[in-house]
Amino acid sequence: MHKESAIREPLILGHKTYHQITEDVCKPIEDKAPRMWYILFSIAAILGLYGVGCILYLLGTGIGTWGLNKTVGWAWDITNFVWWVGIGHAGTLISAVLLLFRQKWRMAINRSAEAMTIFAVFMAGLFPLIHMGRIWVAYWVLPLPNQFGSLWVNFNSPLLWDVFAISTYLSVSLVFWYIGLIPDFATIRDRVKKPVPKKMYSMLSFGWSGRAKHWNRFELVSLVLAGVATPLVFSVHSIVSFDFATSVIPGWHTTIFPPYFVAGAVFSGFAMVQTLMLVMRKAMRLEAYIHTKHVEYMNIVIMVTGSIVGTAYITELFISWYSGVEYEAYAFINRATGPYWWAYWAMMTCNVISPQLMWFKKLRRSLLFTFIISIVVNIGMWFERFVIIVTSVHRDYLPSSWSMFYPTHIDIGIFIGTIGLFFVFFLLFARFFPVLALNEVKTILKSSGESFKNDEAHSPAYSLADQHLAFKVSHDHNDDYAHGHTTTQVETGPAVEPMTEAPADGNIEILLSAVGKANADDKDDLKLLNGLGPAIETKLNNIGIFTLAQIAKMTKAEYDLLDEFIDLRGRAEKDDWAGQANDLLNNNEK
Amino acid sequence: MADTVIYAMYDDDDVLKEGAKKLVSKGVKVTEVFSPFPIHGIDPIIGVKNTRLGIMAFLYGITGLMLATIGMNYFMIQDWPMNIGGKPSFSYLENFLAFVPISFEFTVLCAAHGMAITYLLRNKTLPGMPAQNPDPRTTDDKFVMELRLSENHNFSAEQLEAILKDTGIVEIDQKEIK
Numbered sequence: 001m002h003k004e005s006a007i008r009e010p011l012i013l014g015h016k017t018y019h020q021i022t023e024d025v026c027k028p029i030e031d032k033a034p035r036m037w038y039i040l041f042s043i044a045a046i047l048g049l050y051g052v053g054c055i056l057y058l059l060g061t062g063i064g065t066w067g068l069n070k071t072v073g074w075a076w077d078i079t080n081f082v083w084w085v086g087i088g089h090a091g092t093l094i095s096a097v098l099l100l101f102r103q104k105w106r107m108a109i110n111r112s113a114e115a116m117t118i119f120a121v122f123m124a125g126l127f128p129l130i131h132m133g134r135i136w137v138a139y140w141v142l143p144l145p146n147q148f149g150s151l152w153v154n155f156n157s158p159l160l161w162d163v164f165a166i167s168t169y170l171s172v173s174l175v176f177w178y179i180g181l182i183p184d185f186a187t188i189r190d191r192v193k194k195p196v197p198k199k200m201y202s203m204l205s206f207g208w209s210g211r212a213k214h215w216n217r218f219e220l221v222s223l224v225l226a227g228v229a230t231p232l233v234f235s236v237h238s239i240v241s242f243d244f245a246t247s248v249i250p251g252w253h254t255t256i257f258p259p260y261f262v263a264g265a266v267f268s269g270f271a272m273v274q275t276l277m278l279v280m281r282k283a284m285r286l287e288a289y290i291h292t293k294h295v296e297y298m299n300i301v302i303m304v305t306g307s308i309v310g311t312a313y314i315t316e317l318f319i320s321w322y323s324g325v326e327y328e329a330y331a332f333i334n335r336a337t338g339p340y341w342w343a344y345w346a347m348m349t350c351n352v353i354s355p356q357l358m359w360f361k362k363l364r365r366s367l368l369f370t371f372i373i374s375i376v377v378n379i380g381m382w383f384e385r386f387v388i389i390v391t392s393v394h395r396d397y398l399p400s401s402w403s404m405f406y407p408t409h410i411d412i413g414i415f416i417g418t419i420g421l422f423f424v425f426f427l428l429f430a431r432f433f434p435v436l437a438l439n440e441v442k443t444i445l446k447s448s449g450e451s452f453k454n455d456e457a458h459s460p461a462y463s464l465a466d467q468h469l470a471f472k473v474s475h476d477h478n479d480d481y482a483h484g485h486t487t488t489q490v491e492t493g494p495a496v497e498p499m500t501e502a503p504a505d506g507n508i509e510i511l512l513s514a515v516g517k518a519n520a521d522d523k524d525d526l527k528l529l530n531g532l533g534p535a536i537e538t539k540l541n542n543i544g545i546f547t548l549a550q551i552a553k554m555t556k557a558e559y560d561l562l563d564e565f566i567d568l569r570g571r572a573e574k575d576d577w578a579g580q581a582n583d584l585l586n587n588n589e590k
Numbered sequence: 591m592a593d594t595v596i597y598a599m600y601d602d603d604d605v606l607k608e609g610a611k612k613l614v615s616k617g618v619k620v621t622e623v624f625s626p627f628p629i630h631g632i633d634p635i636i637g638v639k640n641t642r643l644g645i646m647a648f649l650y651g652i653t654g655l656m657l658a659t660i661g662m663n664y665f666m667i668q669d670w671p672m673n674i675g676g677k678p679s680f681s682y683l684e685n686f687l688a689f690v691p692i693s694f695e696f697t698v699l700c701a702a703h704g705m706a707i708t709y710l711l712r713n714k715t716l717p718g719m720p721a722q723n724p725d726p727r728t729t730d731d732k733f734v735m736e737l738r739l740s741e742n743h744n745f746s747a748e749q750l751e752a753i754l755k756d757t758g759i760v761e762i763d764q765k766e767i768k
Contacts, residue, residue, distance in 0.1 A: 018626065018731035143665055152665040156674055156688040164695040172702040179706060182715060183729070187626065190726035206710065207719025210728055214713050215628035217641045221709045224647045228698045239691055439627040446604075 010450035011105055013288040018442050021289075025184075025436045026191055028284045033431055036283065044423035051417005054410050055130055063133045065410040072394050072405040077131045078243075079385040080415050083268070084124035084422075085166070085240055086261075086381060089233055090269025091117025092173050095180075096229035099222065104448055105297050107440040108289045111184075112280060113273045114177045115433070119425040120272070121170045123418040128162070130414070158242035165239040169232055176225045182208045183218070184434040237265045244388065251331035251392030256319075260312035267305035267351070268381035270298050274374035278367055280430060289436055292365050299364040302377065306355025309384075313352060327397070335391045339404060343387050350380020511543070511561045515550040524548045528584055531575035539566045552581040594739040594747055595621075597724045598754045599732050599761040603629045606733045609757030610635045613737075616753060617744065622736040624728040643712070647705040654700025658693045724763070732760075 016024075058065050068075055091114035098106035129138055141163045143153050153160050185205035192198050208214070241261035244252035274295065281290040320332040335344045354376050358364040395402045429435070446452050523546040526537045543565050545551065554562070559573045600606040607629060610620055620636040623629065633640070663682045666672070666689075671679040679685050710716055728734050737750055745753075747764065754762060 022626075022730045143661065152670055154672065154674065155662050155666050155692060156672075156677075156679075156685070158691075161691040161695070164692050164699075168695045168699045172698065175702060175706045179709070183627075186721065186723075187729040189721065190723070190729045202721065203717055205721070206715035206717055207721050208713075208715050208729075209722040210624045210626060211722075212623040212625070212629070212632055212636060212638050213641075214715070215625065216633050216638055217643055217709055217713060219628050220641050220643050221705060224644055224705060225702055228647075228651075228702050231694070232698050235691065235694060242691075442627040443630070 008448075009293045010452075011108065011289075011293065011448035012441070012445055013291055013450045016288065016445060016449055018445065021436075021441055021445065022187060022191070022438060024286065024288070025434050025438055026188055028430075029188060029432060029434065030192060034283070037427065037431060041424065041427045044420045044427060047416055047420025048424045049417075049420075051414055051420055054413035054417055055126075058130060058410055058414065059133075059135055063131070065408060067406045067408045067411055069403050069405070071396055071401050071403040072390055074393065075390050075405045076386075076407055076411045076415060077127050079382065079389050080418065081124050081127035081131075082240055082261075082385045082389075083382050084120045084127070084418065085237065086265035086268045086385075087272045087378075088117045088120035088124060088169075088173075088269065089237060089262075089265035090273045091115070091120075092169075092176070092229050092233045093266055093269065094273070095176065096226040096233060099226040100230060103297075104444045105294050107437055107444055108286075108294055109273060109277055109298075110440070111177075111180065111433075111437045112276065112429070112435045113269075114173060114180075115429045115435075116272060116276060116426060117173055117269075118170065118177060119422050119429075120269075121166065121173065122425070123422050125166055125170065126418060128166075158239060158246050161239045162243060165236045169236045172225070172229055172232060176222075176229060179218070179221060179225070180437055180440070181433065182206055183210065184438045186210065187438055188434060234262055237262045249392055250325070250327040251335070251388065253328075254316060254319075256312055256315060260309065260316075263305045263308035263312065264351075264381060264384060267302060267309055267355070268378060270302050270305070271374040271377035271381070274298055274302070274370055275378065276426065278371045278374070280435065284430065284435060286436065289441065292367070295367060295370055296365050299358045299370055299373075302373075303355050303358035303364070306351060306358075306377070310352035310355075313348065330395075331392055334395055335387060338391065338395065340387065340391045340394070343383050344391070347380050347383040347387050350376045351384060354380070511558055511565075512545075514558050514561075515545065515553040517544065518546045518550055520546055522547055526551070529575070529577050529580045531571050532577065536566060536568070548581040548585055551577050552585055554578045593767050595765045595767055596737040596739075596747065596750055596754065597763040597765070598735045598737070598757070598759045599725065599727075599763075600735070600758065601732055601760050602758075603627075603733055605758045606735060607632055607635065609754070609759070610735065612757055613735075613753060618737065618750065618753060619741045620735055621738045621741060624723045624725075624734040624736070626729050626731060626733075629733070643705055643709055646708050647701045650704030650708075651697045651701030653704070654697040655693055657700070658696035659689075662689050662692065 066075070066077065091110070094106050094113045095110035098110070129135055132138055141153060141160065182205055185201050186208035189198065189201035189205045192201060238258035238261065241257035245254055245257040247253060277290055278295070281287055317332055320328045323329070354373050357373065363369050390405050394404060520541070523541070526532055526540060526548065527534060529551070554572070554577065556573065559570070562568060562572055563570065600609065603625065606623065610623070610632065613620055614635055623632055623636060666679050666685065667682050673679070682689075723729060724734055724736065725732060737754070739747060742750060751762060
């Protein structure tokens with residue numbers, strides 16, 4: 001088992017056991033959905049339906065229902081496409097790149113981030129499809145044998161590369177996601193009682209049984225898929241940027257585009273993950289798994305990629321002047337000072353300035369601030385694509401054909417509709433799917449769980465020696481175990497009870513008045529006593545017993561009182577804690 | 591073939607691993623381990639060989655690369671060489687740069703899907719397959735070790751149970767299969 005430095009913040013807070021993790025993740029699925037879920041789902045569904053209506057109208061009437069004109073031939077459609085693809089980059093980045101780097105904090109968020117990726121890429125894919133106008137001939141983008149002579153699709157074109165890149169990315173992410181989901185569906189399958197869900201999850205879990213060989217394959221498949229998905233995720237947005245970079249339009253014809261688009265994609269993707277996670281962790285009570293440290297890690301990624309994006313903006317600006325190409329220089333002057341200046345400066349403020357605030361530790365650990373910034377970044381990244389696409393083409397070489405782009409209500413409706421559909425999918429996911437990668441989170445419990453780091457964990461429920469003791473006890477009591485088809489419950493040791501604050505009633509006062517009060521500052525190491533472990537020490541501290549001197553004053557009456565608060569089963573008396581404490585104190589004085 | 595199967599349940603992965611070591615050192619063959627998550631380091635102890643799926647992924651990837659090359663060479667160079675922007679398609683090598691992105695994407699597509707399909711088939715985890723874990727708790731927080739009498743000729747069921755009970759188990763179950 002890999003050990004992690006004790007200095008690192010634990011990734012799983014509280015006293016979790018394997019079973020507790022299962023409970024925490026499966027409860028929201030098995031319980032009735034809260035009313036808030038229905039409200040959100042209805043809003044998202046209405047928006048989504050409105051979007052579908054707009055799309056149907058567009059398909060029936062034609063692309064003329066968009067605000068495009070002969071100068072601005074690409075506007076919101078491609079802006080939305082690139083925006084959604086960009087958002088769809090965080091999931092695979094988290095689950096693939098961070099897997100290769102062995103970043104364990106990814107495990108709490110990779111499942112839902114990847115779901116987000118898949119739904120975002122669905123939304124992205126919609127735009128090129130409807131942009132074709134005649135969607136029923138969309139299959140023409142595939143290299144199929146046809147009757148138009150031997151005319152094939154153009155493999156030199158970045159638009160065709162896009163077809164391959166996006167469809168590969170979507171299908172590989174889907175497979176990667178689903179392979180991770182199979183064992184978790186099996187967990188739900190083995191828990192649910194109702195017949196219909198049982199049947200559903202049996203189907204979804206493909207009969208997963210958790211055999212050692214299967215896990216061996218599972219781990220390798222995850223690793224290799226991560227290995228191929230890592231270059232894939234970088235290639236996809238590079239290829240999206242080629243749509244612009246290989247053209248000869250000033251403002252698009254830029255070699256910096258691929259790395260700059262990829263950084264921007266990761267930037268916006270993480271922002272969307274933050275937006276969703278901050279709500280989800282609260283709504284589904286997953287604060288122990290997705291906590292401030294995770295948010296901080298993601299904010300650091302946002303800060304780094306935001307800085308890369310900012311550097312790229314400034315480089316682009318400098319090069320447009322330094323190149324000496326007037327058209328290039330004008331494209332950028334026009335962006336910053338032309339009729340779309342407000343879009344440019346909105347992009348600059350949201351994407352360059354706001355992530356720099358993450359240098360302050362206080363701010364990047366503030367959940368509210370993070371939530372606001374994540375929305376700001378999403379808006380900024382939408383404007384980035386709008387600025388690149390529309391401002392570069394709206395003033396072309398002939399001033400007589402200069403024009404502006406005004407979105408129609410169909411443009412707006414389709415964009416809002418995709419946001420609605422995205423949330424419909426995501427809410428369904430959060431309702432029926434395990435939102436945390438159960439099997440992965442369980443593997444880091446012992447290295448990164450809080451109670452394990454502090455050595456207070458009850459699991460392994462007790463040491464091997466304890467178990468043998470327990471077995472011997474039960475063996476004496478019950479000699480006719482396990483013959484044929486019977487199951488024998490081997491007596492387990494001390495029951496594992498949750499660590500709770502002791503009730504603050506009068507009895508504590510009586511106990512403390514008998515042994516004397518102390519405060520945490522003069523705390524002794526109580527573990528020096530035989531039969532007193534770290535867990536009990538914490539409990540004693542909780543009720544105000546910190547020093548050996550206090551324990552030395554204990555008598556039978558105090559032991560009994562103590563038993564009420566902490567279930568010691570008379571161990572304190574048996575081990576004679578008072579006597580031991582006295583001896584220790586005397587030895588120290590000598 | 592009639593056989594007796596013994597299922598020993600543990601509630602901790604490390605305890606199971608120690609137990610497996612002890613059993614194997616006594617010459618007991620551990621048939622299978624069911625666990626809710628991968629137990630790192632259990633495979634060499636119970637003699638599970640490393641999977642060769644990685645090699646398969648490589649082969650699928652190579653196949654994808656070859657298909658993409660053959661396809662694009664046929665479409666763009668042999669069958670219908672297009673002159674695009676004054677840059678004619680004379681030979682595959684001269685046009686190679688334009689074919690890199692799709693060659694890469696198709697390699698990844700074939701490697702990923704080929705491996706995923708092989709993985710599901712080899713595991714026999716397919717839609718509609720019945721679950722085979724001996725206890726529903728093995729997908730939650732319990733770990734079950736399976737021993738078969740037919741694979742442990744030197745031991746009787748009672749002896750195996752006695753050894754198992756010395757390894758920190760929490761439950762034990764015995765089943766006759768026909």
